Amino acid sequence: MSDHSDQERRSPHEPDTLPPDIAQRARRLLFDLARPERTGYLVLVVILLLFGIGNAIGPALIAQAMDRGIPAAIDGDTTALVIPLAAFLLVTLATGVADFFGTRLTGTLAQRLMVSLRRRLFDHVQRLGIAYHERSTSGRLVSRQTSDMENIQVFLTGSLQETAIGLAAMGAIAVTLIVMDWRMAIVVFLGFIPLLWVSIVSNRAQRRNQRRTRTAIAKVIVHIVETLGGIRAVQSFRREDVNDRRIVEEDREFRNATAASLRNTAWFAAGTRLIGNLSMAAVLLVGGWLVIGDALQVGMLTAFLLYVRRFYGPLDELVQAFTMYQSASAALEKITAVIDAVPEVVEPTSPTPLPAVRAGGRRVEFDDVAFSYGDGVPVLPRFDLEIPAGQTVALVGMTGAGKSTLVKLLTRFYDPTAGRVLMDGVDLREVADDDLRRAVVMVTQESYQFGGSIADNIRIGRPGATDQQVRDAADAVGLTPFIRRMPDGFDTDVRKRGGRLSSGQRQLVSFARAFLADPDVLVLDEATAHLDIPSERQVQEALATVLEGRTAVIIAHRLSTVEIADRVLVMDDGRLVEDDTPAALIASGGRFAKLHGAWEESRA
């Protein structure tokens, strides 16, 4: 457990550094994902064994046909020739069938493994705490789910079957060689020593190369995702050329890493082929010598030559598969690091139910709370705060004062470093996630719109809501007149990021969503965008409707919002420096009064 949180703390800050035991963790993950399909894997092993045996029997039958069948046939007895030949045909046919079913089954198992891995990763990424997402770039997570996934897919569906079949054939042939003639077997296996050496050296280098390649391509993807995500800023500040130069750099690193990997593959391929051919020559030399000395028959020598071919033959494919395997395992390691990360905010195992809500929302308390982000710098020094049920509190203060941090504790995106946040007396750490999400809803600044219709976007507030309830919510916040003017009314597609909606309309959709969700506590990070006067009035009216009958904390950027609050909290450098009704604070002539004065002036 502490192991896991270590991992989460480490990975976002040093995203390219993986823990030393990552290879074992990746293997454990793979076994875990494969477990439900164990019968399939067992059948596959049997098929592969049959395939291997088929491969091993073939040359032995040929030896028999040559050494016994042909001399017997010359003497007039063809049976000794026909039987091994018929058996050879049968074995070839059976091997073909095993090959077919093996390939199909490997493909199916690989696809299922991919689907479970993808699902596990996506599910996990969604559930990882806001803390993780705030530290990790989304590009990196996109790269885990695209290019890394693809690498695993390429290996599993393309090369795994070659590898399995190749290894099965090699294993069965090795056993047969020993049984048939141990002297010749030793000659064949001698080639194994340099082969093992080449494999180990190349494996180490390739592992490094592939990790480097995965990191390099992740950087390219991060850059692309960032550029597209901030395309408006990119174009406004003419960042195109800078971005071009950066991507050229990143591509160069990717190219160098790939080139190193290719060099290694070439070296490994040439080495293994050379060893295969030398083994063939050695078998011919020793075998020929034994044949001359009458210690071996020509048929057996032919069989041995065929075995060497069949033994070293799959190596070509294994070399290819080996590179893909290295690439896939580097990708799997990166994915494992994400899947192994444990959210810092954990759901309680035996949650405390919240008491029944009274009309007017819930009481919120910050009891001796202090908070710092992972870096340990205190953002909120110890403080106490009580918000009675039904109160609307406006949080104001300079940028960086800690307003968003305070509401992140209330929504339990983070847990306080010290003290407790309570809702109707229950520590938020004791509340089940579902109860908490039902009780507290946060409307964010960006008023994020998902793909789909306007109705879909409102319904996010309460997924089971009827069309009538969705329409009522839109009515309540004054959104209906806008929707009527849209081409398909409630069914209008909001397109990417609400491209068809103005910022004011997006806020109203968010309000409708919150209205439909009907939380006990509403947290609102008000958009800073300046709205024109009619829109501002509209948003203000909608806000008043949404706030009714619940507790609310609003990060207020607009004077009009502060005016409808029951209470204003002024924050400065993480501290609550003023706390009273708007009127009292204006009268006291403190910070808020100054801020208010400046607002008034800007409106004049």
Ligand SMILES: Nc1ncnc2c1ncn2[C@@H]1O[C@H](COP(=O)(O)OP(=O)(O)OP(=O)(O)O)[C@@H](O)[C@H]1O
């Ligand atoms: N995820 C984070 N990790 C580390 N530090 C953070 C993180 N988020 C905010 N901070 C720091 O915490 C302090 C308070 O930030 P916060 O976002 O709460 O301020 P704010 O009052 O909401 O500002 P604004 O009005 O500009 O949104 C700032 O110094 C900020 O740099």
